[in-house]
Amino acid sequence: NTFRMDEWLSNKTSSVKDLVSQHPEFDFTNPASIFPVIEVLEESDSETEGYSVISKDGQLTNMMNMTASVADASYFLKAKETHAPVLGEMSYLEQLDKYIIPIVVPVMDKDKQFMGGIVFSITPEVLAQMSNEITMADTGFGYVISNDGMYYTYPDVSRMGKKITD
Secondary structure, three states, rough: OHHHHHHHHHHHHHHHHHHHHHHOHHHHHHHOHHHHHHHHHHHHHHHHEEEEEEEEOOOOEEEEEEEEEEEHHHHHHHHHHHHOOOOOEEEEEOOOOOEEEEEEEEEOOOOOOEEEEEEEEEEEHHHHHOOOOOOOOOOOOOEEEEEEEEEEEEHHHOOEEEEEEO
């Protein structure tokens, strides 16, 4: 059910928050100093796809030292503004040949100023496993759509990444 999905996501973001709180020395201007610690999360979690670090200015760096600017991404801006974890929109990542959904967990300093964040991604396949457990009456089924109406999961996989209005 949807409660299970919310609880699952909350547990994932709480794990990141807990890890960050145990490491006040994290320097978001030097992602390489953070990677050895967050690598533990990545290696122990088969339901997520890669962890990255975002600087306060929106420079994302992953553990393969690939970088990208997410300074204008709505999920980054919302996390920076609200200081709360944010689920981004699904996008296709060519390097991995799969759809991913980024989740940013913002990190604040002792004065509650935004320092950056830890990002991890989930795939529609993970969500599909959970939504497959949703049934409606005898023949109905569950699926996941974004706030903007994009299919994240659906039994007919050709709909994934398309709008519900298409």
